[in-house]
Amino acid sequence: MLRSKKYNDIDVTVYPEGRIDISNSQTLKEDLMEFYRDGFTNVVIDFGKISSIDSSGLGKLLLFHKKLKETDGKLKLVNIKSDYVKKMFKMIHLNKVIEIEGME
């Protein structure tokens, strides 16, 4: 289960760690969906301890973002430390779809 900090009934920050790739992106999505089912619609993902992400991870983030948007919620990515992750997000202009701290 993801480490998380709940601020109230709808705001939560989650703290995944390590690499996000095909071996674990499905688990990440399931964990995120659990927060969604519990009513959390404003979800912040803290990327402080994420070292890399690939297309399967991006796919899950995009789907989760879509899901939250349907219920007027919001996904925000913050505290991106890894250069690899920053390059990936910049290359695909992910900030045009998902709010990313430092890439407004």
Added chain:
Amino acid sequence: MPEEIEDMIDIYKINLDSNLRLSQVEKEMALFLDKYYTGDTDFLFIGIHEMISNAVEHGNKLDPAKTVSIKIIIRKEIIKVEIVDQGSGFDWQNTLSKFDKAANQELNQLYSERGRGIFLAKQTFDEIKYNKQGNKAILIKNRMHK
């Protein structure tokens, strides 16, 4: 003499089976590429990682008995990466042609499972092609960094 080795400077070969961790293999490949590529190897890795993932997931259907063979060939002008899986291939012409049609909707590509990886590989390499069957991906990067 096959074209492969005519002006080959160096080669890295590995057969990725389910016992090998991709992250470890990627570290090894990074050390190899660093010797020959003056640009940002992170970008090469985005493409290589995606093509390996596609091979494992869509090619080999995550079958642990199947392997993916990877070759990185360094030539004077180019870096060529070959990724071969043991699957039955796919209709790559159709997938690649969708990119041309949707050139202005790059983010839409990210919603398509296999297309997403190909899209990222296209962003990071100069050329991407497949064998006829579609179980061998070839990525080409010019060594003269733009």
